[in-house]
Amino acid sequence: MSAITLSLKDGDAVSVAAGTTVQEALSQLLSNKQRKRCVAAYAGETVVDLLTPLTEDTVLTPIQVGTDEGLEVLRHSTAHVMAHAVRDLFGDDVKVAIGPAIADGFYYDFLRDEPFTPEDFEKIENRMAEIVARNLPFERLEMSSNEAVAAFGDQGEKYKVELIEDLGVDQVSLYSIGGFRDLCRGPHVPNTSFIKAFKLLRVAGAYWRGDEKNDVLQRIYGTAFFDAKALKKYLNALEEAKKRDHRKLGKELELFTMEDQIGPGLILWQPKGAQLRRLIEDYWKDEHYRHGYELLYTPHIARQDLWKTSGHLDFYSENMYSAMDIDDVQYQLKPMNCPFHIGVYKSSKRSYREFPIRWAELGTVYRYERAGALHGLLRVRGFTQDDAHIFCRPDQLEEEIFHILDLNLRILKTFGFDSYDIYLSTRPEKSVGTDENWEAATTALKLALEKKNLDYMIDPGEGVFYGPKIDIKIKDQLHRSWQCSTIQVDFNLPERFKMSFVGSDNTEHQPIMIHRALMGSLERFIGVLIEHYAGAFPLWFAPVQARILNITDDQAEYGEAVYEQLRLAGIRVEKDLRNEKLNYKIREAQVKKIPYMLIVGDKEKEAGTVAVRLRTGKNLPPMSVADFIELVQKEVAAGRGY
Numbered sequence: 202m203s204a205i206t207l208s209l210k211d212g213d214a215v216s217v218a219a220g221t222t223v224q225e226a227l228s229q230l231l232s233n234k235q236r237k238r239c240v241a242a243y244a245g246e247t248v249v250d251l252l253t254p255l256t257e258d259t260v261l262t263p264i265q266v267g268t269d270e271g272l273e274v275l276r277h278s279t280a281h282v283m284a285h286a287v288r289d290l291f292g293d294d295v296k297v298a299i300g301p302a303i304a305d306g307f308y309y310d311f312l313r314d315e316p317f318t319p320e321d322f323e324k325i326e327n328r329m330a331e332i333v334a335r336n337l338p339f340e341r342l343e344m345s346s347n348e349a350v351a352a353f354g355d356q357g358e359k360y361k362v363e364l365i366e367d368l369g370v371d372q373v374s375l376y377s378i379g380g381f382r383d384l385c386r387g388p389h390v391p392n393t394s395f396i397k398a399f400k401l402l403r404v405a406g407a408y409w410r411g412d413e414k415n416d417v418l419q420r421i422y423g424t425a426f427f428d429a430k431a432l433k434k435y436l437n438a439l440e441e442a443k444k445r446d447h448r449k450l451g452k453e454l455e456l457f458t459m460e461d462q463i464g465p466g467l468i469l470w471q472p473k474g475a476q477l478r479r480l481i482e483d484y485w486k487d488e489h490y491r492h493g494y495e496l497l498y499t500p501h502i503a504r505q506d507l508w509k510t511s512g513h514l515d516f517y518s519e520n521m522y523s524a525m526d527i528d529d530v531q532y533q534l535k536p537m538n539c540p541f542h543i544g545v546y547k548s549s550k551r552s553y554r555e556f557p558i559r560w561a562e563l564g565t566v567y568r569y570e571r572a573g574a575l576h577g578l579l580r581v582r583g584f585t586q587d588d589a590h591i592f593c594r595p596d597q598l599e600e601e602i603f604h605i606l607d608l609n610l611r612i613l614k615t616f617g618f619d620s621y622d623i624y625l626s627t628r629p630e631k632s633v634g635t636d637e638n639w640e641a642a643t644t645a646l647k648l649a650l651e652k653k654n655l656d657y658m659i660d661p662g663e664g665v666f667y668g669p670k671i672d673i674k675i676k677d678q679l680h681r682s683w684q685c686s687t688i689q690v691d692f693n694l695p696e697r698f699k700m701s702f703v704g705s706d707n708t709e710h711q712p713i714m715i716h717r718a719l720m721g722s723l724e725r726f727i728g729v730l731i732e733h734y735a736g737a738f739p740l741w742f743a744p745v746q747a748r749i750l751n752i753t754d755d756q757a758e759y760g761e762a763v764y765e766q767l768r769l770a771g772i773r774v775e776k777d778l779r780n781e782k783l784n785y786k787i788r789e790a791q792v793k794k795i796p797y798m799l800i801v802g803d804k805e806k807e808a809g810t811v812a813v814r815l816r817t818g819k820n821l822p823p824m825s826v827a828d829f830i831e832l833v834q835k836e837v838a839a840g841r842g843y
């Protein structure tokens with residue numbers, strides 16, 4: 202048998218007989234301890250199982266426990282074990298479809314008439330544990346497609362048959378664990394002993410191949426880790442995320458609602474939510490004026506011709522709602538604010554002396570989203586962008602980007618976000634604009650980021666067709682990432698709308714246009730804020746800052762007087778002067794996450810003070826009403842930044 206050379210990327214190599222498996226090679230190339238941590242490997246660029254025999258010179262890169270790739274192999278392997286368990290338990294009543302690894306775990310789709318119940322989950326998990334305990338190998342089998350179609354056909358596994366037929370290849374690979382065979386490319390962990398910590402999480406409906414015309418399947422989601430500790434940590438985080446779910450808190454705190462009769466993805470802000478939003482908007486507007494912006498208001502609809510000129514009808518129509526006829530002219534709801542700001546720009550002749558022009562608008566737009574994609578405040582059909590457009594000369598671009606970044610990070614920080622990932626997206630294949638312009642704009646974005654001392658990653662080719670962009674993803678308390686801010690240079694619209702300005706040379710030039718949104722949309726941003734703070738908002742934008750609670754009816758009148766005093770001082774205050782037990786009233790205020798509870802008993806009434814209790818349960822020493830007002834004002838100013 203001929204000899205082949207197997208090597209590691211960093212140099213170590215062994216000469217072995219052809220047909221040596223990856224595992225055997227790795228046991229010569231790695232220490233015992235390291236080899237035991239391998240779950241699969243790259244042979245060159247291809248991922249392979251440890252039991253794959255090698256027939257030519259190969260560079261091996263082990264995939265180990267503790268890496269993302271290792272976890273993916275483990276999770277996909279766990280999906281096979283789950284399918285095995287489900288087939289064991291429910292026999293021919295289920296058909297298996299597909300079961301890949303996903304971001305936080307895995308899923309498997311099944312066809313079954315009966316819905317899977319929590320009791321079923323328990324049974325499945327127990328059966329999985331039994332399979333795992335048998336320490337079964339994952340065996341790879343190669344067979345002709347005809348053979349495989351026949352085998353799966355015999356078992357009535359119609360989805361597998363369809364998959365193989367669609368592959369259109371002569372040979373397919375299957376994996377077998379304890380006799381349960383599944384169509385699969387691999388790779389898998391060598392045996393089930395790696396599967397130590399797993400949990401089934403939930404079941405949801407899914408169409409076969411994502412097509413609404415196909416069978417509805419039941420998708421069981423689960424997750425797996427290499428050890429029980431990591432699984433526990435993940436499950437705790439999941440529990441915490443559930444508690445913070447903005448849809449649940451939105452209801453409890455009476456912030457927003459949606460009504461069937463009004464339509465999916467359309468938000469109704471309740472008084473508390475409207476107050477929250479008003480506070481955010483006021484702050485946003487103040488900051489913009491302080492940073493040299495002017496505000497605009499523009500309509501919600503425009504003639505269809507506008508959307509033709511802007512290009513939206515050609516490139517964006519599937520996101521736009523149908524036209525409406527007004528006096529024989531077609532109008533459409535706006536999916537974006539940009540053309541309106543251009544309209545304001547074009548209302549007079551512009552000179553370089555006015556530049557930069559910075560116009561901002563809390564502009565409400567409407568975009569079509571599939572009903573299935575809608576999600577609370579995060580994915581909606583009507584939303585308000587914190588939009589702005591900057592018009593400037595090419596030589597002002599870098600400075601303007603720097604200025605935007607400055608305001609952007611300041612606003613995010615004020616709301617409590619100081620950890621983020623920044624991406625710079627460069628020219629995509631399909632794009633408009635000259636090489637020169639792209640080059641200059643991309644360089645300006647880079648220089649501005651560097652001048653601001655920001656780390657960023659390049660997303661090659663992921664720019665918009667009309668220009669390069671910067672995206673900022675913020676991280677919340679649970680270290681989850683949320684896409685919020687975007688800053689985009691645009692060479693397209695100024696051209697389409699024939700925009701111009703008179704330069705210092707007295708001739709006409711085309712301005713540069715920058716689109717930017719810092720929070721993204723108010724809906725989405727508030728959704729993220731709710732989850733970030735678990736509804737316990739900082740004092741400066743808490744819809745209710747204080748609630749007055751009396752101990753007995755004797756202090757009702759005094760409570761009323763304190764309430765009036767605070768209200769007139771501009772504090773967002775409520776009163777709970779009902780004849781109820783104090784503890785009960787405290788609990789209710791705590792559920793509503795109100796920052797300050799002001800308790801008034803006989804002592805306070807006598808001294809003209811309030812006893813202050815925080816939502817954390819901590820108590821402050823009693824203080825005069827005037828002192829409390831000052832405390833609130835100071836805390837608000839500190840939170841808001843001025």
Ligand SMILES: [Zn+2]
Pocket residue numbers: 277278281376383384385386387
């Ligand atoms: Zn597989």
Ligand SMILES: [Zn+2]
Pocket residue numbers: 537538539589590716717
């Ligand atoms: Zn825009």
